[in-house]
Amino acid sequence: MTDVALAFDLGGTELRAAMVSSAGEILSFLSVPTMAKEGPAAVLGQMEKLAAEILLRSPGMAPIGIGVGAPGPLDPLSGIVIAPPTLTGWHEVPLLALLSERLGLPAKLENDANAAAIGEWRHGAGRGATSVAFVTVSTGIGGGIVADGRILHGRRGLAGEIGHMTITSHGDRCFCGAIGCFEAVASGTALGKRATADTRPFDGSKLRALSADGDVTGRHVVEAARAGDPQALELLSVEAHWLGVGFTNLLHLYSPDIIVMGGGISNGFDLLESGIRATVEERAMSAYRSVPIVAAELGRHAGLVGAASLILHGDGGPALAPDPSRNSGAESPADLKEARHG
Amino acid sequence: MTDVALAFDLGGTELRAAMVSSAGEILSFLSVPTMAKEGPAAVLGQMEKLAAEILLRSPGMAPIGIGVGAPGPLDPLSGIVIAPPTLTGWHEVPLLALLSERLGLPAKLENDANAAAIGEWRHGAGRGATSVAFVTVSTGIGGGIVADGRILHGRRGLAGEIGHMTITSHGDRCFCGAIGCFEAVASGTALGKRATADTRPFDGSKLRALSADGDVTGRHVVEAARAGDPQALELLSVEAHWLGVGFTNLLHLYSPDIIVMGGGISNGFDLLESGIRATVEERAMSAYRSVPIVAAELGRHAGLVGAASLILHGDGGPALAPDPSRNSGAESPADLKEARHG
Numbered sequence: 001m002t003d004v005a006l007a008f009d010l011g012g013t014e015l016r017a018a019m020v021s022s023a024g025e026i027l028s029f030l031s032v033p034t035m036a037k038e039g040p041a042a043v044l045g046q047m048e049k050l051a052a053e054i055l056l057r058s059p060g061m062a063p064i065g066i067g068v069g070a071p072g073p074l075d076p077l078s079g080i081v082i083a084p085p086t087l088t089g090w091h092e093v094p095l096l097a098l099l100s101e102r103l104g105l106p107a108k109l110e111n112d113a114n115a116a117a118i119g120e121w122r123h124g125a126g127r128g129a130t131s132v133a134f135v136t137v138s139t140g141i142g143g144g145i146v147a148d149g150r151i152l153h154g155r156r157g158l159a160g161e162i163g164h165m166t167i168t169s170h171g172d173r174c175f176c177g178a179i180g181c182f183e184a185v186a187s188g189t190a191l192g193k194r195a196t197a198d199t200r201p202f203d204g205s206k207l208r209a210l211s212a213d214g215d216v217t218g219r220h221v222v223e224a225a226r227a228g229d230p231q232a233l234e235l236l237s238v239e240a241h242w243l244g245v246g247f248t249n250l251l252h253l254y255s256p257d258i259i260v261m262g263g264g265i266s267n268g269f270d271l272l273e274s275g276i277r278a279t280v281e282e283r284a285m286s287a288y289r290s291v292p293i294v295a296a297e298l299g300r301h302a303g304l305v306g307a308a309s310l311i312l313h314g315d316g317g318p319a320l321a322p323d324p325s326r327n328s329g330a331e332s333p334a335d336l337k338e339a340r341h342g
Numbered sequence: 343m344t345d346v347a348l349a350f351d352l353g354g355t356e357l358r359a360a361m362v363s364s365a366g367e368i369l370s371f372l373s374v375p376t377m378a379k380e381g382p383a384a385v386l387g388q389m390e391k392l393a394a395e396i397l398l399r400s401p402g403m404a405p406i407g408i409g410v411g412a413p414g415p416l417d418p419l420s421g422i423v424i425a426p427p428t429l430t431g432w433h434e435v436p437l438l439a440l441l442s443e444r445l446g447l448p449a450k451l452e453n454d455a456n457a458a459a460i461g462e463w464r465h466g467a468g469r470g471a472t473s474v475a476f477v478t479v480s481t482g483i484g485g486g487i488v489a490d491g492r493i494l495h496g497r498r499g500l501a502g503e504i505g506h507m508t509i510t511s512h513g514d515r516c517f518c519g520a521i522g523c524f525e526a527v528a529s530g531t532a533l534g535k536r537a538t539a540d541t542r543p544f545d546g547s548k549l550r551a552l553s554a555d556g557d558v559t560g561r562h563v564v565e566a567a568r569a570g571d572p573q574a575l576e577l578l579s580v581e582a583h584w585l586g587v588g589f590t591n592l593l594h595l596y597s598p599d600i601i602v603m604g605g606g607i608s609n610g611f612d613l614l615e616s617g618i619r620a621t622v623e624e625r626a627m628s629a630y631r632s633v634p635i636v637a638a639e640l641g642r643h644a645g646l647v648g649a650a651s652l653i654l655h656g657d658g659g660p661a662l663a664p665d666p667s668r669n670s671g672a673e674s675p676a677d678l679k680e681a682r683h684g
Contacts, residue, residue, distance in 0.1 A: 005412045014381065051556050061542075082629070097489050123678075130497075131495075131496045131497055132500075147489060147494055147495075147496060147498065147501070148494065148495050150491075152489055152490065152494075152596075153473075153489075153490050153597070154473045154597025154598060155472075155473055155490060155597045155598060155599045155633065156492065156629065157597075158597035158629055158630065159473075159489070159560065159595065159596050159597035160595065160597075161594040161595065161597070161627065161630075162594070162595060163508075164627055165591045165594055165595055166510075166587055166590065166591055167508050167509065168508075168510060168522070169510045169511050169512055170511055176622070177624075177625075178590075178625040180509075180510070182396050213492045245508055248508065248520075249507045249508055249591075252503040252504070252506045252507055253501065253502065253503065253507055253595055253596075254494070254496050254501050254506060254595075255495070255496025255497045255498065255499075255500035255502075255503070256497060257497045257503035258494060282519075282520075283508065283519075284502065285506055285518055287424070287498065287500055288500065288503075289416050289496065308429055319482045
């Protein structure tokens with residue numbers, strides 16, 4: 001029997017859990033709305049319950065460990081979630097120690113973008129590469145870098161914060177306070193803002209029709225462009241330019257074998273691709289120009305598959321094993337050992 | 343006896359060789375003007391001669407291998423120098439195979455910026471760190487990145503090309519063809535250009551006095567600023583701003599434990615430091631703001647010390663061992679085996 005791992009993708013909106021095989025298959029899957037405003041104890045309770053349910057649905061399967069993707073900033077080496085803006089009351093939470101103790105299994109942690117990067121590298125669009133730059137373009141821009149066969153951590157696991165790389169001197173101030181962040185000019189939010197500024201409610205435009213005359217989002221732009229709307233196509237051409245500038249930087253800085261683009265805006269990758277490539281051709285030094293730039297393949301499951309891969313392929317930092325002396329007397333609402341053998 | 347290695351720093355102007363101890367000491371040193379216009383065979387001949395002389399000057403020392411720093415682009419894994427602009431006629435030269443065969447020792451290769459980064463990491467300003475961003479600011483801007491305890495290579499060893507990271511939409515076109523490269527706004531050349539544009543021959547300025555009323559260089563600006571010249575101090579303040587913008591990107595992208603600045607302009611590091619820090623404080627996300635930014639310590643020997651470290655500390659990619667079947671019959675102008683035992 002092939003090894004399996006229990007994987008969590010802890011988001012500010014949704015908490016997902018899955019049993020994942022070493023081939024990257026999702027064998028069972030559950031999700032609940034994250035109790036993001038209730039603090040860490042409530043969310044840990046949710047994770048325990050989900051784990052128990054997943055195990056009950058996976059008879060005969062004994063996961064060899066738990067892989068977790070969670071919002072950054074977090075320290076994958078110590079297993080501490082530092083202070084994610086989307087989870088209220090989380091401040092330096094030793095999530096790995098808590099989970100490993102409660103569930104009685106070795107556990108590993110990565111930030112969500114790194115987990116998705118590992119998923120796409122092991123089982124998605126980055127298969128077979130040694131170095132992968134994974135970029136997720138949606139509300140913000142995040143990234144995870146596989147460099148020379150392993151995830152790039154840096155100090156406190158904070159490498160790959162590519163959304164806050166300065167690429168221009170223009171544009172709206174980023175929420176981080178700086179001007180010219182990649183995220184501030186190329187995220188789905190930035191695309192939506194430009195589309196909203198380009199149109200007016202009830203102006204009869206395709207974009208405002210799709211947004212019911214409210215603010216236009218990046219997704220509306222992709223949808224309108226797909227229907228051939230010239231205004232939306234022009235907006236995507238500007239979007240592709242900025243993505244190309246940022247991606248060129250990633251080529252020069254990390255020299256990946258491939259750039260993989262995920263996130264909501266990657267639904268429009270086919271419409272953006274030629275513009276991105278034209279900008280890279282224009283700006284990248286010749287040795288970097290031929291590097292493939294492709295859309296992600298695993299969609300919303302990339303983070304779960306990557307989290308499982310931490311356990312199943314030994315990716316990321318060292319695992320935290322449960323402390324038997326502490327675990328022996330722990331009362332767990334979910335009796336995992338029993339469930340695992342049921 | 344401690345291990346020693348033979349190190350080369352192959353530059354477009356100067357070819358340096360040294361015997362280096364595992365503690366990073368230069369035990370003997372020689373340099374010659376590089377026969378950069380004569381092609382690879384001439385330079386290889388120079389390297390053989392230097393090796394023989396260094397060995398003659400180091401009685402009783404038997405180097406365990408040869409470490410080489412050479413101008414990029416080069417592929418450290420295959421040991422091939424791809425096409426350095428400063429060496430005429432070098433195109434896909436298998437330098438490692440040639441050197442290893444001729445000198446009968448295992449050999450390793452890194453580009454010069456990576457070699458200097460390893461030198462500063464092992465024995466200089468980056469001692470004890472796990473991740474180091476080394477930036478050399480002189481005619482251009484180069485870099486070498488130590489990430490999670492090893493040099494970052496990426497595809498074909500081309501990672502860390504930080505001089506061609508886009509950080510603005512303004513300024514002169516870079517020699518690479520793009521606008522807004524870090525190098526185009528923050529190199530010593532860019533600083534000199536701004537100083538030259540700010541002054542006129544015979545205008546009585548301190549800067550033109552130092553340049554004998556010719557073009558002003560970055561070094562003149564540092565010298566004038568050190569003497570308290572207000573115009574030069576203002577130019578350095580602009581320089582520090584651009585360095586701060588680029589360094590902030592390096593923090594977000596690589597999350598190093600420390601940034602080490604080398605190159606000619608680092609002679610003015612004490613004058614630039616507060617301006618660099620102010621920009622980083624303003625632009626970096628809070629988790630990155632406390633990272634130390636310091637001047638390099640090893641000066642022009644960083645590359646030699648780092649090249650030796652490839653052998654002595656196992657840094658960089660795998661070593662290329664000489665092929666005994668080919669070497670046995672090789673006629674070498676320098677009889678190294680004899681020299682080594684002399």
